[in-house]
Amino acid sequence: MVTDRAVEARGPRASRTRAVLAPLAVALAAGAATAFVGLVDPNEPGHYPTCPFLALTGLYCPGCGGxxxxxALVHGDPVTALGLNPFVVVLIPVAVLLWGRWALRSWQGRRFAGKGMHPAYVWTFLGLMIVFWIVRNVPFGEFLAP
Incomplete structure (x- = not known):
């Protein structure tokens, strides 16, 4: 097992390479998942499991249509994507920006363990998600349903 001191003794390049392994692994996993969803059409029945919340309650969760x-985004159709789940479509660039910040901080040797996000942003996100969840399930918010 290689310790942090052993890696640092090899030089800053080895330490940097090790630091960006986690962000790179997340990027590879997200890229593979996106490619899979792009290749295996979720509009075809039987390819993906039904949303458990929808199956149990008949209501849409914030991720339904995601x-x-x-x-749709993989196939270059942002209008359809926005019609299916605008919350997910808006969150994708936010997730990419947060990932970029994480990767940059890792490359610079700075930690990004939970302290990089102000709690107000987390609470705002949760509040918006709950409002979206409720509104898409009431009659006047029917346009948000997938």
Whole structure:
């Protein structure tokens, strides 16, 4: 097992390479998942499991339509993606920006363990998600349903 001191003794390049392994692994996993959703159409029945919340309650969760939205984005159709799940479509660039910040901080040797996000942003996100969840399930918010 290689310790942090052993890696640092090899030089800053080895330490930097090790530091960016986690962000790179997340990028590879997200890229593979996106490619899979792009190749395997979620509009075809039987390819993906049904949303458990939708199956139990008959109501849409904040993620319902998200796979189909990602599929539409992969195929260059942002209008359809916005119609399926605007919350997911808006969150994708936010997730990319947060990932970029994490990767940059890792490359610079700075930690990004939970302290990089102000709690107000987290609470705002949760509040918006709950409002979206509720509004898409009431009659006047029907346009937000997938």
């Amino acid at each position: 796979l189909r939205a990602v599929h």
